[in-house]
Amino acid sequence: MKSAKRMMILLFTLAIGILVGKYLLGRSSRVPAPVPTYFDQSVTSEDSIGIGAGTITGRIIAVRKGQSIQDAVGKANSGDLIRIYPGVYNETVYIDKDNISIQGVIENGEWPTLDGQKTMNDAILYSGSGTLVENMKITNYKGNGIMGQAGNNYVIRNNWIIDAGVYGIFPQFGKNGLVERNILTGIADAAIYIGMCDNVDVRFNEVYGNVAGIEIENSRHALVEYNYTHDNTGGILAFLTQGLPIKTCYDVIIRNNYVYNNNHDNFGAEGSAVSHIPKGTGILIMAADDVTLENNIVSGNDNAGITITDYAFAGVDNANDPESEPNSDRIVLLDNFMENNGNNPVDDVKALMITKLSRQGPDIIAVGGGVGSCIANPGRYRTFGVDNFASCQVRETRRIISYMLERPVAPRAIALSEKGKMTYFGVCSGCHAYSTRLVGPPVVTIQALYKNNPRGIVDYITRPIHKRDDYPEMPPQDYLTDDTRQAVGEYMLTITR
Amino acid sequence: MMRILIFVLGLCMVLVYQFSSRDKKQHAFTLCATCPPGFELTNDNRCVLRNLYQQYESGTGDDTGVGGLKTALTSARDGFTPQQIDLGRYLFFDPVLSKDGSVSCATCHNPEKGFSDGLKTSVGIGQKKLKRGAPSLWNVAFLKKFFWDARATSLEQQMEGPLYAENEMGTTRELLLQLLNQIPAYQNLFDQAFPARESGSIELAEIYTAIAAFESSLISLNSRYDQYAHGYHKALNHYEIEGLNIFRSFVARCAECHTPPLFTNQQLAVIGVSEPDGGPLDPGAEKTYHDETLRAAFKVPSLRNVARTAPYTHAGRFDTMREMVEFYTKGRGHEVPLDERLRIHWHIGKPQLSQYEMDRLVDFLKTLTDESFMPRIPEKLPSGIEIPQVASVQISSRIQKP
Numbered sequence: 001m002k003s004a005k006r007m008m009i010l011l012f013t014l015a016i017g018i019l020v021g022k023y024l025l026g027r028s029s030r031v032p033a034p035v036p037t038y039f040d041q042s043v044t045s046e047d048s049i050g051i052g053a054g055t056i057t058g059r060i061i062a063v064r065k066g067q068s069i070q071d072a073v074g075k076a077n078s079g080d081l082i083r084i085y086p087g088v089y090n091e092t093v094y095i096d097k098d099n100i101s102i103q104g105v106i107e108n109g110e111w112p113t114l115d116g117q118k119t120m121n122d123a124i125l126y127s128g129s130g131t132l133v134e135n136m137k138i139t140n141y142k143g144n145g146i147m148g149q150a151g152n153n154y155v156i157r158n159n160w161i162i163d164a165g166v167y168g169i170f171p172q173f174g175k176n177g178l179v180e181r182n183i184l185t186g187i188a189d190a191a192i193y194i195g196m197c198d199n200v201d202v203r204f205n206e207v208y209g210n211v212a213g214i215e216i217e218n219s220r221h222a223l224v225e226y227n228y229t230h231d232n233t234g235g236i237l238a239f240l241t242q243g244l245p246i247k248t249c250y251d252v253i254i255r256n257n258y259v260y261n262n263n264h265d266n267f268g269a270e271g272s273a274v275s276h277i278p279k280g281t282g283i284l285i286m287a288a289d290d291v292t293l294e295n296n297i298v299s300g301n302d303n304a305g306i307t308i309t310d311y312a313f314a315g316v317d318n319a320n321d322p323e324s325e326p327n328s329d330r331i332v333l334l335d336n337f338m339e340n341n342g343n344n345p346v347d348d349v350k351a352l353m354i355t356k357l358s359r360q361g362p363d364i365i366a367v368g369g370g371v372g373s374c375i376a377n378p379g380r381y382r383t384f385g386v387d388n389f390a391s392c393q394v395r396e397t398r399r400i401i402s403y404m405l406e407r408p409v410a411p412r413a414i415a416l417s418e419k420g421k422m423t424y425f426g427v428c429s430g431c432h433a434y435s436t437r438l439v440g441p442p443v444v445t446i447q448a449l450y451k452n453n454p455r456g457i458v459d460y461i462t463r464p465i466h467k468r469d470d471y472p473e474m475p476p477q478d479y480l481t482d483d484t485r486q487a488v489g490e491y492m493l494t495i496t497r
Numbered sequence: 498m499m500r501i502l503i504f505v506l507g508l509c510m511v512l513v514y515q516f517s518s519r520d521k522k523q524h525a526f527t528l529c530a531t532c533p534p535g536f537e538l539t540n541d542n543r544c545v546l547r548n549l550y551q552q553y554e555s556g557t558g559d560d561t562g563v564g565g566l567k568t569a570l571t572s573a574r575d576g577f578t579p580q581q582i583d584l585g586r587y588l589f590f591d592p593v594l595s596k597d598g599s600v601s602c603a604t605c606h607n608p609e610k611g612f613s614d615g616l617k618t619s620v621g622i623g624q625k626k627l628k629r630g631a632p633s634l635w636n637v638a639f640l641k642k643f644f645w646d647a648r649a650t651s652l653e654q655q656m657e658g659p660l661y662a663e664n665e666m667g668t669t670r671e672l673l674l675q676l677l678n679q680i681p682a683y684q685n686l687f688d689q690a691f692p693a694r695e696s697g698s699i700e701l702a703e704i705y706t707a708i709a710a711f712e713s714s715l716i717s718l719n720s721r722y723d724q725y726a727h728g729y730h731k732a733l734n735h736y737e738i739e740g741l742n743i744f745r746s747f748v749a750r751c752a753e754c755h756t757p758p759l760f761t762n763q764q765l766a767v768i769g770v771s772e773p774d775g776g777p778l779d780p781g782a783e784k785t786y787h788d789e790t791l792r793a794a795f796k797v798p799s800l801r802n803v804a805r806t807a808p809y810t811h812a813g814r815f816d817t818m819r820e821m822v823e824f825y826t827k828g829r830g831h832e833v834p835l836d837e838r839l840r841i842h843w844h845i846g847k848p849q850l851s852q853y854e855m856d857r858l859v860d861f862l863k864t865l866t867d868e869s870f871m872p873r874i875p876e877k878l879p880s881g882i883e884i885p886q887v888a889s890v891q892i893s894s895r896i897q898k899p
Contacts, residue, residue, distance in 0.1 A: 094742055142748050144747045151565065243842070320790045422549055424547075426535060480727075
C-alpha cells in the first residue's frame with residue numbers, strides 16, 4: 001500500500017516535470033533539460049538533496065555569443081536561471097545576489113567558454129547563497145576560476161577549468177555545498193580548494209597537472225569521494241593552516257578516490273603552503289583532525305602514498321598561530337589499496353626510511369605529534385611512524401553518505417518588526433533620536449505627523465521634500481528595500497522611548 | 498615636576514571656582530539617559546547594538562564574523578548604560594586623565610581624523626614622539642585584540658597602556674584617582690553612571706568601564722559599501738564595483754585578511770613594511786607572544802573609514818591609500834631589511850596590479866567611509882579644562898550621502 005502510494009507520488013511528480021519541461025522547452029528541443037530535472041533524477045541517485053541551488057523559480061535568461069553574462073546577472077532576480085550558449089566570453093562575472101544559477105549549454109561538443117585572456121583576475125565571483133555554476137569552460141584567468149565568498153548552499157559541477165590561476169574552484173566561508181564532476185588542470189595552487197567551509201561533498205572530479213589536486217583547508221565535515229587525482233604535485237590534502245580566522249579542520253572523509261602518479265614538479269608560488277609539498281605526494285594530512293582514509297587506490301606516488309604530519313616536518317615557514325593546534329590528531333586509516341609508492345622520495349623521507357632498512361619511500365608515513373590515530377591492517381603496507389597507531393575500532397564509514405545538510409541552510413528568519421527595529425537603530429537613529437533633536441526632527445514629532453500612516457513615512461523617506469527651513473534636507477533612503485522601508489516606517493510609529 | 502605642580506594648582510583653582518559657584522553650576526552636567534545612535538535602550542536601561550548585519554548568519558554558523566557581503570558581524574561589546582556611555586564621552590575628551598592635563602584620549606583619537614590623529618606616529622605628553630600610530634577607534638566594539646602588536650584582549654586592558662605610559666598620558670593610578678575624586682562634578686557623574694556603587698569615591702574599574710562604554714559606541718556600518726552589501730547595487734558606481742572585484746579577487750587578495758563585513762579578519766600578519774625613517778625594525782607581536790616567527794607581525798586593521806585615517810601602517814609608512822596599495826604589488830618582502838628573515842604572510846605575493854587596478858582599489862576603499870554616528874564633542878568638561886582646539890564637527894558631515 002505504502003509503496004503504491006509512493007509510486008503514485010513519483011508518477012505525479014514525473015508528469016508535472018514533463019509538463020513543466022514542455023512548457024519551458026517547447027520551442028527549442030535542442031536546449032538541454034533545465035536544472036530542476038537534475039534534481040528529479042537526484043531523488044534516485046542521492047544527488048544534491050538539501051542544497052537548494054538550481055531550484056529555478058523565476059525566469060530563464062539566455063546569453064548568447066557577443067552578449068555579456070554580467071549584464072544578465074545584473075538583470076536577474078533571485079530564482080532566475082542564466083543559460084549561457086556556446087561562444088567565448090571575456091569577462092569577470094560577479095554574483096552578489098541569492099539563488100542565481102549559471103548554466104552552460106553545450107552544443108555539439110561546443111562549450112560556452114569564459115576566457116580571461118591572461119589579463120583578467122577571476123572568472124566567477126559569488127557572494128550570494130544558492131549559487132549554481134555548471135557546464136562552463138573556464139580558462140586563462142590569473143586569480144581563480146570560480147570563487148565564492150560566504151555563499152551557502154552552492155553547487156559547482158560539470159565545469160571544465162584549464163589554467164585558471166591560483167585556484168580552480170574555491171568556495172570560501174560557505175556552508176552546505178557540492179563540488180562534483182568537474183575537470184581541472186594547470187592550476188598553480190589547489191585545483192579544488194575548500195577553504196573555511198562546512199558541510200561539503202567533493203566527488204567525481206578529475207584533477208591533474210596541478211600543484212595540489214583537492215585541498216580541504218580549515219573546513220569541517222568534508223567528504224572527498226570518487227575523485228580521480230593524478231599527475232599533480234600532491235593529490236589530496238587536508239590542512240589546518242595557521243593565521244586564518246577559522247581555527248579547526250576536522251571530520252574529513254577521503255574515500256574511494258583514485259590517487260595516481262602525483263609526481264608533477266611543484267610550480268606553486270613562493271610563500272604558498274603548497275609550494276612546500278614534495279612532488280610525489282599522494283595524500284597529505286597536515287594538522288587536520290578526525291580524518292578518515294578508506295578504500296582509496298593510492299599508487300605510483302614517488303615520495304609517499306599517504307603523509308601525516310605537523311607543521312614542523314612539512315617545512316611550512318608561516319608565522320606561528322597560538323590558536324592553531326599544530327598536530328594531526330585522530331587520523332583513521334582504514335583499508336586502502338596502496339602499491340608502487342615511494343620510488344623516488346625526497347631526502348628527508350629517504351633518511352627516515354633508511355632507519356627502517358628500506359631505500360624506497362613509504363606507502364604511509366606519519367611524523368610529528370598527534371594523538372588518537374589508528375590504522376587497520378598495518379602489515380599490508382610499507383610504513384613509517386605508525387607503530388604507535390592503535391588498531392582501528394571502526395571498520396567502515398558507510399553510514400555517512402554525505403556531509404551535505406538534509407535541507408538548505410535557511411537565511412536567518414527575521415520578523416518584519418525586527419527588521420524595522422534594526423533599520424531604525426542601525427540607520428535612522430543617527431539623525432532621529434526619540435525626543436531630542438539630533439540632525440533631523442525627533443521621532444515624537446514624526447509620530448505626530450504620521451499617526452497611523454506608516455506609508456506616509458515610507459513615501460517621504462523614499463523621496464524626501466525639504467519641508468522645514470530649521471532642518472537640513474533629508475537624503476533619500478531609497479537604497480533600502482521596499483519591505484525594509486515599510487518595516488521601518490511601521491516600527492518608527494511604535495517607538496516609546 | 499614643575500609642570501605637574503602648576504597643573505594641580507590650576508586644577509585646584511578651578512575646583513574652588515566650581516565650589517564657590519556651586520548653586521549656579523548644579524545642573525551643568527547631567528548624563529544622557531538615551532542611547533547613542535545605533536543602540537536600542539532596553540527595559541533594564543542598557544544600550545544594545547542594532548544594525549542591518551543582524552539580518553544575516555555568521556559565515557560558518559559561529560561567531561567568526563568573516564565572510565562576504567551578507568555575513569553577520571562578530572559579537573560586539575554592548576550592554577552598557579546610556580549614563581556610562583555618556584560619562585565615558587566626558588572622560589574621553591578630558592585631558593585631566595593625563596599627568597599634566599595636556600593630553601586626552603581624543604588627542605590621538607581625534608573624531609575629526611577618523612578617531613586617529615593624522616600623524617605617522619602619535620605624540621604624547623611633552624610633545625614626545627611615540628613609536629606607533631594611533632589606530633582608529635571606529636568599530637572597536639567588535640575587536641578581540643588591541644594594540645598593533647595585539648598585546649591587550651579588552652578595551653579596559655588596552656587603555657591602561659596609554660594612560661600610564663610615561664610618554665603617552667603619563668599619569669598613574671594614584672594620580673588619576675586623586676584628580677578625579679577631587680572634582681565634585683565627576684563625583685556626581687560617577688554616581689549617576691554607577692547608581693549601585695557602594696564606595697563614595699571613584700574607582701579605576703568605573704573609569705575603565707565608562708571609557709570602554711563610550712568607545713564601544715563608535716559604530717560605522719552605513720557606508721555606501723554597506724548599502725551595496727545589503728542589496729542596493731546602485732550604491733557603488735562602475736569603477737567602485739571594479740575595485741570591489743579587485744579587492745576580493747585572488748590576484749590582489751585584499752579580502753583574505755581585510756575580510757568583510759568588518760574588513761579585518763582580526764588576525765596577525767607579517768607584511769614586511771620598512772620603518773619610515775630607517776629606524777630599527779619594530780618587532781611587533783614577536784614581543785607579545787615571545788615567538789620569533791611573529792617578528793614584525795601586526796594586527797590586521799579594519800579598513801572601515803580608511804580614507805579618514807591616513808597615514809597608514811603601524812608607523813605611518815605611507816601617506817596615501819594609493820601608496821599603501823602599491824606596496825602590495827611591489828613584490829613579496831621587497832622592503833625587508835637584508836639582515837632580517839621575516840615570515841611574510843603567504844597572501845603577500847607579487848600580484849602585478851596595473852595602475853588602473855590600483856586606482857580602482859582606492860575608489861573602492863573610499864566607499865567604506867561612514868561617520869553618520871559621530872558623537873558630540875562636549876562643550877564643557879567636568880574638570881573645567883578647556884577642550885584644546887577641537888572644532889565642532891559640522892552637522893552636514895553627519896548626514897548620509899547616498
